[in-house]
Amino acid sequence: METPETVRRDIPKATEQAGDRTEVREAPDLAGRSERLFGWILKGGGLSILVLFGVVILVCVVAAWPSIHRFGISFLWSSAWNPNRKLFGAFPYIVGTLWVTGIALVTSIPVAIFSALFLSDYAPSWLSGIVSTLMEMLAGIPSIVFGAFGITFMVPLLRDHFEPFLANTLGKHWDFFNGDPLGYGVLAAGIVVGFMIVPLVATVTRDSLLMVPPEMVEASYALGATKAETVFFIKLREVMPGIVGSVILGFGRAVGETMAVLLLVGNQPSIPQTIQDVGYTISSLLANTFTYAVIDPLYAAAEVELGLILLVITLAVNTLGRELLLRLMGGRLAGSVGGG
Amino acid sequence: MQSVPTEGLSTFRRFRNLLLGGLTGLFFLFAVSPLLLIVYVAWNQGRSALNWKFISTVPTGFPLGSEGGILNGIVGSLVLVVIASALSVPVGIWAGLYLWQDGKSRQAGLVRLLSDLLLGVPSVVWGIVGFYVFSTSTGVGFHWGFSAMAGGLTLGFIMVPIVTRVTEQALRDVPMSFIEGSYALGATQWQTMRSIALPGAMAGIGTGILLGILNVLGQTAPLVFTNYYNTGLPSSLVGSQGAVGDLAMQIFIYVHEPSQLLHVKAMAASLVLLGIVLALDIGIRLMTWGSRKIAGRIG
Incomplete structure (x- = not known):
């Protein structure tokens, strides 16, 4: 019977031997030049991605340069937008974008996490394939169809029912919920964008939930926890980085959402004061007036330059979200395709 | 996961257990309700305009589109998708092969990061890029005007990272033992890739291409900057006569018009677009019945 010490001493020895055995000499380069050429041709494929990325950045920076040069950093907080007097400022559009994105996140996060x-x-296991498919099919519905649906369904619903109700209840105490019930506005756009990002946030959160080690779940049950306690207090806490990552990806998707927002937000370059106000977002301004x-x-x-601001935000946000999820899931990560 | 016995627990814990479980189901139904609602609303409001003539004629009448249908949009979307695929399929597969071959190297890590970031670039930014590269008549660029080539290649840019990611994943799903076996028999990298890796990954790559097409079919914003719209059938692919119709653009233009009739037509066109997109989606799922992990990755 060996003592633990001997065992511990033996382990490095064994791996050393294994290491000695697997060490191979460099194979003679039989194929030679054609193989190297093939390697170089393949590198061209990687280069094409670098070039495409470079073109995106270069075009945006070069085309925005006259504005960057003329207005400097104050472009970000100037509210002037007067093409005749050659005065431009991004502030109303940045604020409008944040309103719509904020409403979208607030409405979609709880729905997405519970759905995940x-x-x-x-x-139930016989249903899980179908429900996952439904969720992923929702992600495939084009932005313009969401917009058309918003105009014919959401806007009348908000105008005739939800917004007057909001003004008569919460609006009596907080001006934040008040306003003219137009139907169009940051609320309509935010809710529809929220629905559009639910599949992304839900499927990425689901993927990270599936990575929770079963031992942890079993330990929780063994301690007498109910299913809900195990799922909500153990698993959900365990995948918090994944949830944060998926919400960040959802934010990155929501800020760039264009067609649905363009049809619903009202397209007025005023700064929204309440949830029922109309506004304008960066993406809808560009699609409408470029x-x-x-x-x-x-x-x-x-x-x-507004497009460049949008690009910088999405690149930063997607890098962050990707990093969080890669750390959690080790390489397998749902992509985030910019909505149309 | 099996149900856990709850006898002997306090009423509060039993109640909470049922409530939270029930809420997940309710929230899920709420989340997927737009899928059913959108199909229902489009069917309810667009059905009356949907007939063979709607599919087979181009818009006429005043306001334009009040008579005739969406043939221009269907043909134009097809042209744009073909041009987009002609660019993105070879380039995307090329880049995917590189990522698979170079695997864990630092350069490959950078390419993978940039490819993933390209997936998230907002569609209006792609529109700007496409405009300055293909459409603008001043400065450097191709000077193609608002045309099918400009619009199609811009959509191709959007598709490249999608095809790249799915190609790499499909190649990774080819069992390593096949690859090692090929090398052990003395095959070169090129032979292994051509005869072992690519055939094994073909189904996955095909799925990726369809996913890319699914994505660009619904894209509208980039076309506002590069192609816009045409009520006729395509006569050329570049220049002042080069613009083509597009289903998504047609819906956009019709819902913007203050005409009830055009709104009905927009709903009917939405129904057609939804039909194509959902049929493609279901087709992809049937194709990848065995290996669902690819289909769930993007979109």
């Missing part, structure tokens, strides 16, 4: 728990833990703006170089540059 349903997909990973509560759906074709007019190209006539004047400075006007076009100001619009491209």
Whole structure:
């Protein structure tokens, strides 16, 4: 019978031997030049991604340069937007974008997390394939169809029922919920964008929930916890980085959402004061007015600079979310395709 | 997961157990309700305009589109998807092969990061890029104007990272023992890739291409900057006559018009677009019945 000490001493020895045995000499380069050439051709594929990324950054920076040069950093907090007087400022559009994105996140996060728990833990096994498919199919519905649906369904619903109700209840105490019930506005756009990002947040959260080690769940049950206690207090806490990561990816998707927002947000360059106000987002402004703006170089540059701001936000946010999820899931990560 | 016995627990814990479990189901139904609602609303409001003539004629009448249908949009979308695929399929597979071959190297890590970031670039930014590269008539660029080539290649840019990611994943799903076996028999990298890895990954790559097409079919914003819209059938691919129709653009233009009739037509066109997108989606799922992990990755 060996003592633990001997065992511990033996282990490095064994691996050393294994290491000696597997060490192989460099194989003679039989294929030679054609193989190296093939390697170089493949590298071209990687290079094409670098070039595409470079083109995106370069085009945005170069085309925005007249505006960056003219207005400097104050572009970010100036509210002037007057093409005739050549004054441009991003502030109303940044604020509008944040309003819509904020409402979208607030409405979608609870829905997405509960749905993810349903997909990973509560759906009976015979149903789990179907419900996951439904969730993923929702992600495939085009932005423009969501927008058209918003106009024909959400706007009348908000205008005639939800917004008057909101103004008569919460609006009596907080001005934040008040306003003219137009239907169109940051609320309509935010709710529809919220629905659009639920599948992304829910499927990424589901994937991280499926990574929780079963030992942890079994230990929780062994201690007498109920299913809900295990799922909500143990698993959910364990995957918190995954949830944060998926919400960050959802934010990155929501800020760039264009067509649905363009149809619903009202397109007024005023700064929304309440949840029922109309506004304008960066993406909807660009899609709506860029074709007019190209006539004047400075006007076009100001619009491209708005696009550059959007690009920088999404790149930063997606890098962060990706990093969090990669750390949690080790390489397998749902992609985030910018919505149309 | 099996149900856990709850006898002997306090009423509060039993109640909480049922409530939280029930809430997950309710929230799920709420989350997927738009899928059913959208199909229902589009069917309810667009059905009356949907007939063979709607599919097979181009818009006429005043306001334009009040008579005729969406043939221009269907043909135009097809043209755009073909151009987008012609760019993105070879480039995406090329980049995917590189990521698979170079695997864990630092350069590959950078390429993978940039490819993932390209997936998240907002569609209006792609529109700006496409405009300055393909459409603009001043400065450097191709000077193609608002045209099918400009719009299609911009959509191709959007598709490249999608095809890249799915190609790499499909190649990784080819069992390592096949690859090692090929090398052990003395095959070169090129032979292994051509005869072992690519055939094994073909189904997955096909799925990736369809996923990319699914994504760009619904793209509208990039086309506002690069192609816009045409009520006729395509006559050329570049220049002042180069713009083509597009289903998504057509819906956008119709819902913007203050005409009840055009709204009905927009709903009917949405129904057609939804039909194509959902049929493609279901087709992808049937194709990858055995290996669902690919289909769930993107989109």
